[in-house]
Amino acid sequence: MKIPEAGATPAADARPAGRRERKRRQVRDQLYAAALDLFVSQGYETTTMEQIAETADVARATVFNHFSQKVGFLEEWGARRRARVAEILGSSHAEDLPVGDRLRRYLREMAELNIVSRAETAILMDAGARVGSLLHDMSLEIELARIAEQGRQRGELRTGVDADQVGAMLAASYFSTVLRWIRVEPAPFDLRDRLDGALDVILLGALDQNVRQDKDAPTGR
Structure with missing residues (x-):
């Protein structure tokens, strides 16, 4: 799998924009904010594209020019969250951290975004x-695999470890953990601690080192 550069999402594109493009982004942001407010206040299923247009004070056709389907707002939400985490890590030069610490920081920042907007996360996730x-x-899998691959290139992962598989396992663990976290009120566990624990299991393994040694030792027969 080809791993793209960090921040390669529309939401993270920082290239200078002309007046027309700035206006387009402004309208898109306006629609996005209106949609999220409606999703949280009345639910995703009951919100219509017409209501989003009315709340954003634009024509119905304008909504479809930016988001051809309502599900596009969910995709935008995920992209913006990943872009925000990439921005936070970039500003703190997290790329200099060892791979394990960098993955931990990434998951912790994602957890923080979910915690401070739990109602929004519950509806949209x-x-x-x-x-x-x-x-x-x-x-998300690709982004986490990209971080793991950089660690592999620096010799920080065990020989034979597939960075793509690391990314896939971490992404699957992240989604399943957050889905469990949002479906009980109040939150049934600390999301940061649970994601930390999942990362430890994936990176370090579940078996005690002595158990692994015993398993690998010759049987004597």
């Missing part, structure tokens, strides 16, 4: 799992 492409979207 649940909708993404049921009607969107959340569990089939490889964007």
